[in-house]
């Protein structure tokens with residue numbers, strides 16, 4: 001049994017998080033049972049979820065915390081206003097926590113340190129304040145931004161007015177214009193696009209700190225707990241490729257492969273084509289592949305050593321067959337390492353060929369270790 005530190009409960013935050021979750025779980029089904037759902041309420045919910053989550057991923061996270069691109073004023077204002085509506089504190093506080101998370105990942109100073117358990121990383125760090133609040137000493141650049149500071153000062157008012165009162169007013173007037181009960185429309189806007197949307201957006205954000213450090217693969221590095229998962233990417237508007245993100249945090253892309261689900265990356269790219277964003281930072285393909293090949297080589301060597309320890313003689317023969325592939329990967333790795341350090345541009349064909357070889361080796365390794373586990 002965990003001992004609950006009642007003297008360290010963050011009462012305001014805890015009441016808000018638990019209260020909104022209860023209203024969403026109990027109030028929303030009762031409302032829907034009595035009044036059904038019309039397309040206006042549904043569209044408003046969908047818009048608010050998307051606007052809130054995108055403002056966190058594109059704005060709070062990739063723009064303000066990591067400076068992975070530069071944005072024009074309309075993008076800044078939109079993400080600051082709808083980011084506030086997520087009720088995840090001001091952009092300045094969020095970025096400070098998040099930069100500390102990257103710097104001290106999996107260690108004590110990481111505010112949502114996964115090594116303290118899944119519950120802590122997901123929501124526990126908000127419910128309890130075990131340590132004094134650290135100073136905002138890592139966001140000097142953001143302090144110079146007057147819009148960030150304005151949002152910091154009025155964040156709760158923006159969240160209340162745009163995040164809860166506005167959808168209620170819109171619901172009110174929508175029903176009024178359709179000759180339906182306006183109070184029902186206001187209640188629907190408050191419950192769906194307001195409270196239920198806050199709960200959905202918050203837990204999707206919290207998943208990045210909990211599940212994205214628990215579920216998935218680690219193709220780029222095992223030096224930290226962050227993982228890549230397509231399912232998580234779907235739930236988090238592209239942030240699920242978290243192993244890549246922790247390895248290359250200044251890249252505006254999290255799902256770096258063309259087929260990976262990353263609507264935040266597509267949005268930033270589209271904004272750049274519209275002249276609303278510029279200076280998009282990308283890690284060169286050679287460096288990304290080098291990380292992947294280095295990690296594959298490390299895992300392959302570890303598996304080979306395990307297979308050689310295995311009592312079955314077939315395991316040793318399989319290890320000999322794999323050994324040759326690992327040697328080839330090592331040779332390619334060194335060639336790529338030299339090209340990257342000499343800043344030599346390798347052709348797309350060469351990189352694609354090595355990428356494919358690395359993947360097939362990893363498939364073979366997985367198959368072999370499933371057989372000889």
Ligand SMILES: [Zn+2]
Nearest residue numbers: 208209226242
């Ligand atoms: Zn993380």
Ligand SMILES: [Zn+2]
Nearest residue numbers: 098102245249
């Ligand atoms: Zn990050």
